[in-house]
Amino acid sequence: MKIIHGGVTAPLGFKANGIACGIKKSKKRDLSLIVSEKICNAAGAFTANKVQASCVVVTRERLKDARAQVIVANSGNANCMTGKSGFENTKTVASCTARILKLDKKDVLVASTGVIGKPLPIKKIIGALPDLAQGLSKRGSAYAAAGILTTDRIVKEIAVEFWIDKRRVRLGAIAKGAGMINPQMTSQGPRHATMLCFVTTDVVITPNALRDALDRAVAKTFNTITIDGDMSTNDMTLVLANGMAQNKKIVEKTKEFRVFLKALETVFLTLAKQMIRDAEGATKFVEVSVTHAQTFEDARSVSKSVAKSSLVKCALFGCDPNWGRIAAAVGYANAHVDPWRMHIYLGRELVLKNGGRVAHQAKALNRVFAQKNIKITVDLGLGKYKATAYTCDFSTDYVKINSAYRT
Amino acid sequence: MKIIHGGVTAPLGFKANGIACGIKKSKKRDLSLIVSEKICNAAGAFTANKVQASCVVVTRERLKDARAQVIVANSGNANCMTGKSGFENTKTVASCTARILKLDKKDVLVASTGVIGKPLPIKKIIGALPDLAQGLSKRGSAYAAAGILTTDRIVKEIAVEFWIDKRRVRLGAIAKGAGMINPQMTSQGPRHATMLCFVTTDVVITPNALRDALDRAVAKTFNTITIDGDMSTNDMTLVLANGMAQNKKIVEKTKEFRVFLKALETVFLTLAKQMIRDAEGATKFVEVSVTHAQTFEDARSVSKSVAKSSLVKCALFGCDPNWGRIAAAVGYANAHVDPWRMHIYLGRELVLKNGGRVAHQAKALNRVFAQKNIKITVDLGLGKYKATAYTCDFSTDYVKINSAYRT
Numbered sequence: 001m002k003i004i005h006g007g008v009t010a011p012l013g014f015k016a017n018g019i020a021c022g023i024k025k026s027k028k029r030d031l032s033l034i035v036s037e038k039i040c041n042a043a044g045a046f047t048a049n050k051v052q053a054s055c056v057v058v059t060r061e062r063l064k065d066a067r068a069q070v071i072v073a074n075s076g077n078a079n080c081m082t083g084k085s086g087f088e089n090t091k092t093v094a095s096c097t098a099r100i101l102k103l104d105k106k107d108v109l110v111a112s113t114g115v116i117g118k119p120l121p122i123k124k125i126i127g128a129l130p131d132l133a134q135g136l137s138k139r140g141s142a143y144a145a146a147g148i149l150t151t152d153r154i155v156k157e158i159a160v161e162f163w164i165d166k167r168r169v170r171l172g173a174i175a176k177g178a179g180m181i182n183p184q185m186t187s188q189g190p191r192h193a194t195m196l197c198f199v200t201t202d203v204v205i206t207p208n209a210l211r212d213a214l215d216r217a218v219a220k221t222f223n224t225i226t227i228d229g230d231m232s233t234n235d236m237t238l239v240l241a242n243g244m245a246q247n248k249k250i251v252e253k254t255k256e257f258r259v260f261l262k263a264l265e266t267v268f269l270t271l272a273k274q275m276i277r278d279a280e281g282a283t284k285f286v287e288v289s290v291t292h293a294q295t296f297e298d299a300r301s302v303s304k305s306v307a308k309s310s311l312v313k314c315a316l317f318g319c320d321p322n323w324g325r326i327a328a329a330v331g332y333a334n335a336h337v338d339p340w341r342m343h344i345y346l347g348r349e350l351v352l353k354n355g356g357r358v359a360h361q362a363k364a365l366n367r368v369f370a371q372k373n374i375k376i377t378v379d380l381g382l383g384k385y386k387a388t389a390y391t392c393d394f395s396t397d398y399v400k401i402n403s404a405y406r407t
Numbered sequence: 408m409k410i411i412h413g414g415v416t417a418p419l420g421f422k423a424n425g426i427a428c429g430i431k432k433s434k435k436r437d438l439s440l441i442v443s444e445k446i447c448n449a450a451g452a453f454t455a456n457k458v459q460a461s462c463v464v465v466t467r468e469r470l471k472d473a474r475a476q477v478i479v480a481n482s483g484n485a486n487c488m489t490g491k492s493g494f495e496n497t498k499t500v501a502s503c504t505a506r507i508l509k510l511d512k513k514d515v516l517v518a519s520t521g522v523i524g525k526p527l528p529i530k531k532i533i534g535a536l537p538d539l540a541q542g543l544s545k546r547g548s549a550y551a552a553a554g555i556l557t558t559d560r561i562v563k564e565i566a567v568e569f570w571i572d573k574r575r576v577r578l579g580a581i582a583k584g585a586g587m588i589n590p591q592m593t594s595q596g597p598r599h600a601t602m603l604c605f606v607t608t609d610v611v612i613t614p615n616a617l618r619d620a621l622d623r624a625v626a627k628t629f630n631t632i633t634i635d636g637d638m639s640t641n642d643m644t645l646v647l648a649n650g651m652a653q654n655k656k657i658v659e660k661t662k663e664f665r666v667f668l669k670a671l672e673t674v675f676l677t678l679a680k681q682m683i684r685d686a687e688g689a690t691k692f693v694e695v696s697v698t699h700a701q702t703f704e705d706a707r708s709v710s711k712s713v714a715k716s717s718l719v720k721c722a723l724f725g726c727d728p729n730w731g732r733i734a735a736a737v738g739y740a741n742a743h744v745d746p747w748r749m750h751i752y753l754g755r756e757l758v759l760k761n762g763g764r765v766a767h768q769a770k771a772l773n774r775v776f777a778q779k780n781i782k783i784t785v786d787l788g789l790g791k792y793k794a795t796a797y798t799c800d801f802s803t804d805y806v807k808i809n810s811a812y813r814t
Contacts, residue, residue, distance in 0.1 A: 051738025051746045081734050081746065083763020116731020117764045180718060180735065228717040229636075230732070231739035310635040310717065310801075311587060311809055318810025324523020325637070327488050328587065331458025332638035339458045339488065356490020357524045394717075396803040402718055403725025 001162040001263055004170070007141025010159035011170040011202035012244040013037035016140035018147025021128030023076035023114070023121055031125060032147030032174075033132050034071040034198055035101060040240040042068035043211040044109070045218045047183065047235035053080035054090040055110045056236060062094075062106055066207035069104075071198050071238055072097045072129075073111035075148050075176070078194065079120040080112075080233040089120045096126050100133045111236050113150055113176065113194040145174035148196050151401060152178040156274045162263050164203060164256050167247035171201040171260075173267050177275025179402065181227035182308070183218075183235045194232035195222060197271060202245040203260060209252045213261045214239055221268035224300075225390045227279040228398070229308040239264075276390050281398030284316050287375045288389045292382055298335035299387035302378060305333035306389070313394030316374065321365035323351045330378055341381035347374065354381075408569040408670055411577070414548025417566035418577040418609035419651040420444035423547035425554025428535030430483035430521070430528055438532060439554030439581075440539050441478040441605055442508060447647040449475035450618040451516070452625045454590065454642035460487035461497040462517045463641060469501075469513055473614035476511075478605050478645055479504045479536075480518035482555050482583070485601065486527040487519075487640040496527040503533050507540045518643050520557055520583065520601040552581035555603050558808060559585040563681045569670050571610060571663050574654035578608040578667075580674050584682025586809065589633040589715070590625075590642045601639035602629060604678060609652040610667060616659045620668045621646055628675035631707075632797045634686040635805070636715040646671075683797050688805030691723050694782045695796045699789055705742035706794035709785060712740035713796070720801030723781065728772035730758045737785055748788030754781065761788075 009016050018032040044063045046056050062068065072093060079086050090110050098105035112120070135143075145155040159172035175197040183195050205213075218237055250256045277285055288306045293299035306312055309329040315322040323344055330337055330344075344352035347368035351358055368374065416423050425439040451470045453463050469475065479500060486493050497517050505512035519527070542550075552562040566579035582604040590602050612620075625644055657663045684692055695713045700706035713719055716736040722729040730751055737744055737751075751759035754775035758765055775781065 049735060049738035050744040051734050051749075078731070081731060081759055081762060081764060083761075086763075115729070116734060117729075117759070118731075119764070180732075182739075230716055230718045230735060233731075233735050233738060309637050310805075311637045314806050314809035317806060320810060322522070322524075324485065324488060324525075324640075325587075327458050327523060328456060328637060328640050331456035331640060332589075337457040342458075352488055352524070354490070355488060356492075357488060357526070394806060396806045398717075399721050399724060399801060399803045399806055402721035403727060 001160050001266065004159045004161045006159045006172060007145060007157035008034050008172040008174050008198060008200040009138050009141045010172040011200045013202060013242050014200045015136040015138055016144035017132055017135040017137065018143035019128060019132050019135065022124045023074060029143060029147040030074055030076045031128055031132055032073045032144040033136060034144055034200060035136055036069050036240055036242045038242045038244060039067055039069050039107065040242045041066055041205060041207045041210050043214045043239050045214055045237045047232055049231050049233050051233050053078050053112055053234040054086040055079060055112045056234060058087065058090045059109045062109060067107060068109050068240060069107040070097060070101060071109045071111065073148050073196065074125060075113050075150050077114040077118055077120050078112050078116045078234050080116045082119055086120065089122045092122060093125055096129050100129050109238055111196055113148060113196055113234050116233060141174060148176045150176065150178055151280050152176050152278050154278050156271050158267055158270050160263055160267060162259065164247040164250065164259060167245055169203045169245040169247055171263050171267055173197055173199040173271060175271040178278060179227060179280045180230045180232040181225060181275065182229050182231045183222050194234040195275060197237040199239040201241045203241055203250060204243040204247050205241050205250040205260065209250050209257055210239060210241055212252055213264050216261060217264040217268050220265055221272045224388060225272045225276055226304060226307050227392060272390060276392050279392040280401045281395040282392035283395055284393040285373045286316060286391045288391065289375065289377045291379045291386045293380045293385040294336045294383035296385045296387060299385045301335040302330050302333040303387045303389035305329045306376065307391035310394055316393035317395045319369045321346055321369040326376060327352060336382060337380060338382060343379040343381060345377040408567050408673065411566045411568045413566045413579060414552060414564035415441050415579040415581050415605060415607040416545050416548045417579040418607045420609060420649050421607045422543040422545055423551035424539055424542040424544065425550035426535060426539050426542065429531045430481060436550060436554040437481055437483045438535055438539055439480045439551040440543060441551055441607060442543055443476050443647055443649045445649045445651060446474055446476050446514065447649045448473055448612060448614045448617050450621045450646050452621055452644045454639055456638050456640050458640050460485050460519055460641040461493040462486060462519045463643060465494065465497045466516045469516060474514060475516050475647060476514040477504060477508060478516045480555050480603065481532060482520050482557050484521040484525055484527050485519050485523045485641050487523045489526055493527065496529045499529060500532055503536050507536050516645055518603055520555060520603055520641050523640060548581060555583045557583065557585055558687050559583050559685050561685050563678050565674055565677050567670055567674060569666065571654040571657065571666060574652055576610045576652040576654055578670050578674055580604055580606040580678060582678040585685060586634060586687040587637045587639040589636050589638045590629050601641040602682060604644040606646040608648045610648055610657060611650040611654050612648050612657040612667065616657050616664055617646060617648055619659055620671050623668060624671040624675050627672055628679045631795060632679045632683055633711060633714050634799060679797060683799050686799040687808045688802040689799030690802055691800040692780045693723060693798045695798065696782065696784045698786045698793045700787045700792040701743045701790035703792045703794060706792045708742040709737050709740040710794045710796035712736045713783065713785065714798035717801055723800035724802045726776045728753055728776040733783060734759060743789060744787060745789060750786040750788065752784040
């Protein structure tokens, strides 16, 4: 597998664009479009929040036939909790886009991110769609990636090239993160943060294999990150596979499926880590690894509990190796925990062994916590399961950004 | 019921004291003692964290006979995750206190609060116990209240006088809060924050009635507050009832029980609110009221989800009435939620009605969020259950306090 240029336009047959239509006061790009030359097999994973933006409801519905050709997305407005007119607006965006592209509206997927509870400025979007479509190009991925950002500082985009049964194939993606990030996405049903990720690929793959790969990859990557513990109403990951690489069709439980899954996981993990590094106010990248849990769910629950703890995150910001806060967060996770069997490591330094502290030179621990990349390991000493969560620290800047977001 | 002076020494037969023994670098008071003239019926509610300080384990064990006479508590060190020597230290504190007071060590309850994972400076404590006991007095409640504080800025104490079957009785309490506050305490078993509350009363009451009243009152008061969502390893509420008021014995399911319960709830709610007002970095007092939930657990889960949301709390700090974040936090609570039946009020202003925003003048909402005391109401529109959570905002000062706590 090789990293290549081009983002979502790297695979055969995809064009993209992103422009400013006036939703954002900053006049930055806020409307993006990705179009495939041919109809695609498609799959989506959506927030588990029970309060869902209208784009989540409408796009999930439209993916029931597992086919799509277009993704249109706006930033600056989540179009969530906007009543029935919110749904009408989502459908209007889809049908206007379809009309301009001379495609079927049921093959247009819509995504939104931004402030909740404000009516979508539908006229601005409709007015900008012709220009947006006009500018579609093979070099438009970075523009599309810019058009979905909110408080993100950097564009998140990646593409890889790999081989399926001697055919060269490509996979590209763009994403956004930054805040309200604690995604729990599945293709099945409700889960919530706003993170968006749009994936294009030219592989030939069955709809079932595509959905299965998406769910597995999302569970191991995006769903393991948390910035603020707040699950969004708008999280969405969409994959379009147009089959133009003409490889042998990928079906489940084959070697080819595993190769595709590995590529998808690599792309998602890269983007997930980019989201953490670009998180609101973040100064540190933190990996919380839990080992020897009784069940996978226990491992996952403990890793997220530590990664979400405000006190742990403040200690990380302050470079204060206060591992007692880590132990407390382990203890209130919904998991089987025996303090007398628990070990905690900061970096490679063992600080807690079987419920008792290990004496340390303060300097060694301070050195670990002074780094930009910090690994915390919790060995529960109970079973064979493990999980990793990724997070950042909690800074005064995080509070500043989020206390003045709308004003 | 009348509020009176005297805190934990207001009831007949109780003395208290608090001194500085050198655990805190600041040289502030850090060791407290409460002693009853007579043996008491006693009950305790403890953190639900699975990682528990040794004082929690030892004190719960000693309360199995529902009898006690002394509470000794230190601040500045949680004596948690300190291995077997931590347990020995807790027992040593109890036995030395008993010896000096010429009482039985099994009637001494021990509590600690402060940094996790540091060995308890046992010599300092033992060395200070004679002075601590020497200074016990009927005027010592405020000293005892000062001795249990950590990052708290104000002493929390209260006493009330009421009537049980024509006998005048008294109930007094001291407490501390400030950080790592998301208590879930029961008399049964594990739950976690460090909040401490010690209650004295001169009523005659059976052990079962005392424990029952404690559990009911804690569930409706302390367990409804959250400052940072981090449940502590050391939360503890202890009640000593010495019976010196010679009232008709209080048993469960009687009018007298309800009178006692009401007094206990009033005292706890007053202290719980004081904790929120004195929370680390807090600039606002926030009440999250959830109505018309399908079950009580749903109401509780939604109220806590909103009260714990970092994004909601940052918006409160910034006086930004961003109610979309409230809706998102409702949606990711572990509860039955139907966005189309949900109403949200900021103060008295209806902002969300049946899943759609209610148009508002920005000024009216800004005015609500500019206040020091803010009430958020979420009407789920589904059933008859309700619950209230109390919290504060999330400020840059909170981050500063907790990023530099140990240094």
